[in-house]
Amino acid sequence: MNRAIRPAVLATLTVLVLLVLSPFALVALNAFKRPADYATNGPLSLPDSLYFKGLTDFWIRVDFGEKLWNSFFISGSVAVLAVIVSVLNAYALGIGRVRGRSLFLIFFLLANLLPQEALVYPLYYLSKEVGLYNTQTAVIIIFTAIQSAFGTYLLSSVYAVFPREMLEAAAIDGAGKVRTLWRVVVPISWPSLSVLFTFFFIWTWNEFFLPLVFLISNDKQTVPVALGVLQGDRLMDATTTSASALLGIAPAVLFFLIFQRTLSRGIMSGAVK
């Protein structure tokens, strides 16, 4: 009986996964098509010739290189800063077990779950007051706070079970708290920190709402914001839209391939201990 089921199960799964992947395939297929080719042959045909002009025209039109750099700069800065803040917080809460520890942890968990709508207008107003509106600095500061709230929550539970003998050995050797953190705790927890870094980088890269509000000048925008505000532009046709989608998909898929192992290890760690 099992022999008959096996091809059926595999065929069903294959159809399902192809359905999930079909939008990616459609985008890849049509990003290299001439508009006239699309008009006559539709979205499912192979391109009649490899046509790069749609991609290059769009790249130049939105100055995509600049958008990539903006996204990279913002996500990279947030990931580094948020890991540092998370480590400092988790050192105090997980290893130091400072008073009110569980209240702090609940605060950080809730801070991470809060809808950004509840913060956006005051942040918009305050950033205008201090001259940080429409700067990448504002976005970096805000996301460092939001991401490190999650990082603190996660890392505190990792540090709560940190081997005590290590800390005691460091103390006997006369290491202070800062030295113990830097020489003992950080190196040993490096795998957890790299998972956090990866998550912070990708989450910040994918963010849309706050960057949309805060980065109004074209030359400061990130990839998702630049692409998102162009949508609905009357100049967009089928092939330009798929070219723009391909440019938005490519970096994300690249990160996915690079970080796949880190990600699948990390997706779980936050949720169920």
Added chain:
Amino acid sequence: MRSNRGYAAFLIPGAILSLVVIVVPLVMNVAISFTRWQGVGTPEWIGLDNYSRLLEDDNFWASFRNIIFLIFAMAVIPTAIGLVLAAVLFDYVAKRVGPRTASAFRSGFYLPQVLPVAVTGIVWGWILNPSFGALNAILTNAGLDALAKNWLGDPTYALYSVMVMLIWFQVGYPVVMFMSGLQRVDPELYEAASIDGANWWQRFIRIAVYQIKPEIYVVLVTTTIAALKVFGQIFVLTRGGPGNATLVPSYFAYQNFFEKAQVGYGSAIATVLTLIIVALSVVFLRIQARGEQKDAL
């Protein structure tokens, strides 16, 4: 015993940051929700007027009705599909065909999750576009013109179209979560059940689903919260339209903040949304705490 004094200093940078970016703005938002304010000049204190106005606002009710649909699309349906897919991949494909095939399928299902939501919106905006979209072109080529629709522009179909996109986007997350949850299940349980004559479905319900209950709670709660926060896809695809057919609370708040200059009203919407999310999170924490107690016993 090591002294625990002196660690509090390490909290200072994080505390200042949370104060400036989270606590103060959150308190300000609640305060603003009791005022009439256009974003300039002095806010005028009007008490609960914004909230009573919300209760009579059709758009507000529409946005919450739509959220119920989006919770089905982002939490309920992907959890159900994800359970079956994860069980088949774990219990059948990984064992009979090989773990590499199973993880290749898993990656395929997960791929939409790695995209920026705005880019997801662009992809689907093009596929569903009535004049040059891929879906209608495919239907027309196949001689099914009658099925071609204005997917996002017709209030009858707009919300369902968005739901399909969200299911596509979301289904990989439960698959990944449940597959790793299933690794905790003792294989002997499966064997014992097989010997007792349990079929695949019985083993699935009685063993797999039962054993990964904690993961199911986590997925349901996190995806429900994600559904309540949906913004990017709606902004890119429909801007809440046509009419208010796909309006969601976050976009409704955004409109009042930045398009209509009704900051007090927008803050009231954001406050209600926050209360709902915090309430859900508390329920979630309790369920998790109860689970831990059970494990300890």
